[in-house]
Amino acid sequence: MNLSARKNKILSIIIDQYILTGEPVGSKTVAALLNNAVSSATIRNEMAELCDLGYLEQPHTSSGRIPSQKGYRYYVDRLMGRYELANDEMSRIERQLEGASSEPEALLIKASAILAELTGCAAISTTPKDEHTVIKKVELVPISNRSMMVVLVTSSGMLKSKVCRMDVPITLELIELFYNIAAVNFIGVKVSDIYAPMLQNIAASLGDKAFDMLSLVNAVADLAQSCTNSELLLEGEVNLLTHKELEANALELMSFLQDGGLLSKLLTERSPQLSVTIGSENVFKELENSSMILSGYSVMGQNAGSVGIIGPTRIDYARLIPSIRFLSSLVGRLLTEVSETE
Amino acid sequence: MNLSARKNKILSIIIDQYILTGEPVGSKTVAALLNNAVSSATIRNEMAELCDLGYLEQPHTSSGRIPSQKGYRYYVDRLMGRYELANDEMSRIERQLEGASSEPEALLIKASAILAELTGCAAISTTPKDEHTVIKKVELVPISNRSMMVVLVTSSGMLKSKVCRMDVPITLELIELFYNIAAVNFIGVKVSDIYAPMLQNIAASLGDKAFDMLSLVNAVADLAQSCTNSELLLEGEVNLLTHKELEANALELMSFLQDGGLLSKLLTERSPQLSVTIGSENVFKELENSSMILSGYSVMGQNAGSVGIIGPTRIDYARLIPSIRFLSSLVGRLLTEVSETE
DNA sequence: GTTAGCACTCAGACGATGCGAGTGCTAACA
DNA sequence: TGTTAGCACTCGCATCGTCTGAGTGCTAAC
Incomplete structure (x- = not known):
């Protein structure tokens, strides 16, 4: 389904703004961010339509709009910008990770910790599953x-x-x-x-x-x-407490993650590509208020495991996805170096 | 400082009751729990005195009493009963722990996990510090x-x-x-x-x-x-979220624990005995609403490390202390078995 | 020293009120 | 036909007074 260019722009602004502030976004704010190219009344008409189409939601009759799940999905697939990591940031991370042990589990723990720190979310990863290991x-x-x-x-x-x-x-x-x-x-x-x-x-x-x-x-x-057996690793769960939208079910969510059994199945079945799973797209109802971003890493050209994060659905996808992609490829590279033997 | 037998009894009842319910305890409740041997008015007089002496506190003028820190301290030192673990419980734990790896770190992780499960608190422990290791x-x-x-x-x-x-x-x-x-x-x-x-x-x-x-x-x-270097291990932090009195500073507390650096100093300086540290008796202000119960374990007769828990000050000391004592001695025994060589 | 009685306190629940951000709709305009 | 100004309307939220009930401290009698 295609939206008009203006609707795209408006949707994009609303989601960016909502991700930034966490507050419902009103027509005036959007108009201002468009430099008042059109009036707030016009925006209102467009927003009402976006609501009807299911991309936006209204917490209550007289409030601004927030993105629906469908809205986030559309945003992630088609609208959002890409912010690459700064070069010095990348080399800093590279250095940190190279300094770590290259025992695979230790490496992934370190990588997850970095990712958790970087994203402010909980980081998850699986140790490499490699049947050809000798x-x-x-x-x-x-x-x-x-x-x-x-x-x-x-x-x-x-x-x-x-x-x-x-x-x-x-x-x-x-x-x-x-x-x-x-x-x-x-x-x-x-x-x-x-x-x-x-x-x-x-x-x-x-x-x-x-x-x-x-x-x-x-x-x-x-x-x-x-x-x-590939093992599930979890780092920085505490970060989840900093997101106020997760506060209500923090206990439920964290218990679910701690348990791990169910979650690990989810991770090992992943494709090697990057995947974004938003809210109730997740199979488990404990994750219905969360988003998961995973990226597979490969060792010696073989899909071996995943690294990624779990956070609220209101999350800075545009900024975090490149970080996750970078870390997963880095992990793959470092593990391949260890395996490429003799 | 000694209190009259009746004051002891009343203080004991109030603390037991408060630990059970989490609600301030009123004079009527206490009278009932004393089978109305004296009237609630008498209890009120006694409670007022216990307040003046600093063993109890009143959240507000017209509410029941809750234990002060001094009250908990007196309770732990002199009043509380001892509930030993059931024999089958003990042997169940013993079997679980013997089944685990006897690599010291793995053993302590397992022991901490058991302790966290058993107490509903966060469990902490240190790996053995043993300079004579060869x-x-x-x-x-x-x-x-x-x-x-x-x-x-x-x-x-x-x-x-x-x-x-x-x-x-x-x-x-x-x-x-x-x-x-x-x-x-x-x-x-x-x-x-x-x-x-x-x-x-x-x-x-x-x-x-x-x-x-x-x-x-x-x-x-x-x-x-x-x-x-003895390492600090932490298990079951999520349990802390189940205690509503810690909810307000859950993030602060859990970040503090996760960080670990500071805490580990605290643990390695411990005596081999069991120690109970209540609220602001803790050096760190992040722990001012928490209690810590630690028990040293010894390997081959040498004080080697500690296991224990961190939870709210309102905690079932009488029930948990024996569990912690049991687990620490069990850990010591199992590690000694591994070390007693050749 | 103990107790009954009573006035008093205060948190928490409940409802009324006002405010303001933001809306939808209508009618006029380009 | 799309855009806009204007306006009545909605509703969350904060504020304030009221009421209730659990629990108190104090006094006077036992």
């Missing part, structure tokens, strides 16, 4: 005479560990045997290829020593498993 | 031809890692040399003993190879350093 190293560290820490490092730089309680005392042979098993069966293998049948084969080949080894082998399998 | 293992994992991950494991089960960018291409000799250096200088050494002069000695002994090795050695030093 196990690079498996190490044992004795902790006590009955327990060991198993450490696993992957080609994508992930580091996972787990303490493993043993049913038998730890001996040198046991440890050597484990390293032999690991060298043959684990090192260089994709994390997604370590599953039940494979473990049974290993157990079978061990004969009477299988039992002693079982808990260690299982620990490795668990760690490999946990590498394939 | 480096058990240092590993290198090549990531690309110019970067390696350095992994460090300590006797207390801590696992730290860092990616290290190299100025020269990685060779087998380089790696072997590093492992030799590590075996001699790092393994079995206290994390607190790795500092500048020591690094200089290593560098000196290497001669012309010092330069290639420098970034790796520094990385180890950084990791050792990070083991000596």
Whole structure:
């Protein structure tokens, strides 16, 4: 559906203004912002029509207009300007993020924190899901005479560990045997290829020593498993409290985010593109007053995860979208650097 | 200062009741809870005196009484009952926590989450500070031809890692040399003993190879350093929103907690005992409407860190203190098990 | 020392009033 | 036919007085 050029202009002004002030916008204000090229009465007629068409809403009969969801959608798709990040801002962020650990989870936590700071919203992200990740190293560290820490490092730089309680005392042979098993069966293998049948084969080949080894082998399998799951990260939830339109359901919203289970599904199903989800376009009713902006990042050309934000529907889309786009591409680049190996 | 038995009883009833309902407590209510052993007029006289003595306050002239800070303090020190945790509750928690990783940080995160859930408050804790911790293992994992991950494991089960960018291409000799250096200088050494002069000695002994090795050695030093700092953990901040008396400064309070820097000082200076800090007894004015209950835990008999909660001053001290005490001793026990080595 | 009785206080709920920003509509104008 | 000035109208919001009821402090009798 196309609107006249003037309606576009008026809608655009109203949304910009509303985003800026949070107050309903009246016909006089719009006329002034148009340098009184037309009178407020004309604007009023146009605004009434925009109301009828569903792009604007009136909180009550005698108040100014605020954007409806449809209005925001139209604005995001066709009207809003683009403000690129300043160069020095970009290089500042780049430096911050390069200084961080390049362990993927740590990197994404840092990136999310930056994004939360930058946008004044809650930042969400998923750790990379990459089935082609390969196990690079498996190490044992004795902790006590009955327990060991198993450490696993992957080609994508992930580091996972787990303490493993043993049913038998730890001996040198046991440890050597484990390293032999690991060298043959684990090192260089994709994390997604370590599953039940494979473990049974290993157990079978061990004969009477299988039992002693079982808990260690299982620990490795668990760690490999946990590498394939992408995890949901959340930073800067507190920022949500600064938005007065979210105050009413702040508790509900924040509990929902904290819980995470549901939300993570939403994020992993994302397209690699940037997506803006406004109000009740969100599947979950806890988010009906919120907008979500997500951008997928890719590692080595593969769609790997997303970073983005959650904030009120009244949010500065034009300014924030470039920030999110920039951070997601930066994260992708840094993670690709780590993965591009040997 | 001692109060008469009857005043004790009345104060106790008022505080219990106020904690329960959040409403100012009137003389009639108190009389009823005393089975009308005395009339409400008598109670009124006593309450007026308790007001004069500073144990109670009146939000306005014609309302019931609420506890003052001094009142809470007296209550916590001398009046309140003790409700021990139910046995099945205790074993449930024990099972949950034993099932968790025994990596200290992960364990404390889990313990804090349990505590937050249990108390409906925000849980805080510090990771163990233990200068006697010894480096058990240092590993290198090549990531690309110019970067390696350095992994460090300590006797207390801590696992730290860092990616290290190299100025020269990685060779087998380089790696072997590093492992030799590590075996001699790092393994079995206290994390607190790795500092500048020591690094200089290593560098000196290497001669012309010092330069290639420098970034790796520094990385180890950084990791050792990070083991000596105890970190502040925070869980369940969202719970604070459920307390209506904190609503007014929820943003301020949560920002303060998120920031952490200041708070962590507070926690590390704690005694090993349980401490209750009420309202403005807290040094920070952001906490003037909050109470903090902390309990130190010890690892191998050494005071190592704290776990506790932050909530409104109107909080069920009698019920929560035992929970916190239980969790701190449990954390101490589990961490000691990991540390009691060889 | 305890109690009944009573006048008093004050927060909170409720309704009336006035203000003003902003509207929709009509009629005149270009 | 589109634009504009003018005007009556709407309605949220702030303000003010009134009323109610829970709870008090005080006094005088027990």
